[in-house]
Amino acid sequence: MTQRTLLLTGASRGIGHATAKLFHDNGWRVITVSRQAFSPRCPWGGAEDHVQLDLGDIDRLGEGIADIRRRLDDGPLHALVNNAGISPKQPDGSRLGVLDTPYDTWLAVLNVNLVSTALLAKGLIGSLAAGKGAIVNVTSIAGSRVHPYAGVAYAASKAALLTLTREMASEFAPLGVRTNAISPGEINTAILSPGNAAFAERQVPLRRLGTPAEVAATIFFLCSEAASYVNGAELHINGGQHV
Numbered sequence: 276m277t278q279r280t281l282l283l284t285g286a287s288r289g290i291g292h293a294t295a296k297l298f299h300d301n302g303w304r305v306i307t308v309s310r311q312a313f314s315p316r317c318p319w320g321g322a323e324d325h326v327q328l329d330l331g332d333i334d335r336l337g338e339g340i341a342d343i344r345r346r347l348d349d350g351p352l353h354a355l356v357n358n359a360g361i362s363p364k365q366p367d368g369s370r371l372g373v374l375d376t377p378y379d380t381w382l383a384v385l386n387v388n389l390v391s392t393a394l395l396a397k398g399l400i401g402s403l404a405a406g407k408g409a410i411v412n413v414t415s416i417a418g419s420r421v422h423p424y425a426g427v428a429y430a431a432s433k434a435a436l437l438t439l440t441r442e443m444a445s446e447f448a449p450l451g452v453r454t455n456a457i458s459p460g461e462i463n464t465a466i467l468s469p470g471n472a473a474f475a476e477r478q479v480p481l482r483r484l485g486t487p488a489e490v491a492a493t494i495f496f497l498c499s500e501a502a503s504y505v506n507g508a509e510l511h512i513n514g515g516q517h518v
């Protein structure tokens with residue numbers, strides 16, 4: 276069988292790191308995107324499969340996409356996972372509300388969490404169509420309710436990312452490309468605030484944080500043949516927090 280290829284944004288830690296590892300362990304080639312340089316401690320690929328790119332720098336995104344296409348060498352892309360995200364907070368870890376959020380924070384959050392996702396998919400749609408690929412966008416429980424730690428720009432970006440997922444699912448499915456979203460709740464990564472674990476123990480029916488590996492498993496499912504008729508869905512990975 277020919278090797279399948281994943282392009283994953285935000286692979287340097289957290290959910291992205293667990294996702295890269297799972298796909299690699301299942302025989303996929305994993306091409307990663309993040310601001311940091313490739314770390315030789317990562318067990319998958321090598322520097323030649325890592326694109327160092329700031330997704331918030333929209334003016335340079337075209338160059339980054341050209342670089343990714345060069346690494347694909349005109350071959351198909353079987354999955355695009357838009358996982359990179361930022362969630363700016365106050366210095367003490369508390370949330371940024373409407374009254375606290377400056378314009379440059381709005382721009383940075385929307386560019387990284389939303390706009391770059393649309394532009395990346397636009398730039399790679401030919402490769403995705405050739406691979407009958409799957410796109411997974413990482414939204415958040417904060418996109419559907421006010422969250423004690425996630426700020427307003429983050430929440431608005433994730434709500435819009437779900438809308439973008441719906442648009443992509445409609446527009447790309449005739450090309451053979453499925454698009455879905457996964458919406459994590461409280462997952463144990465560096466993006467959390469200090470109070471998140473105690474919050475999860477009180478508010479989440481399963482009474483604990485989720486793990487990056489549990490999120491990665493759902494992303495893997497959506498990119499597999501097992502999900503071949505799943506398109507335009509948002510899967511909740513939150514221990515029942517949304518009920």
Ligand SMILES: NC(=O)c1ccc[n+]([C@@H]2O[C@H](COP(=O)([O-])OP(=O)(O)OC[C@H]3O[C@@H](n4cnc5c(N)ncnc54)[C@H](OP(=O)(O)O)[C@@H]3O)[C@@H](O)[C@H]2O)c1
Binds near residue numbers: 288308310329332465
């Ligand atoms: N953890 C949770 O509880 C939770 C809940 C709901 C949703 N999510 C979502 O899940 C996704 C992953 O979150 P996480 O918790 O794993 O976060 P994380 O540990 O903070 O990791 C974020 C990743 O995104 C990359 N990244 C950030 N800004 C970037 C930029 N401008 N350009 C390129 N890459 C960038 C980071 O790499 P570099 O620093 O190297 O650039 C890093 O690999 C995010 O979209 C987040 O919103 C997480």
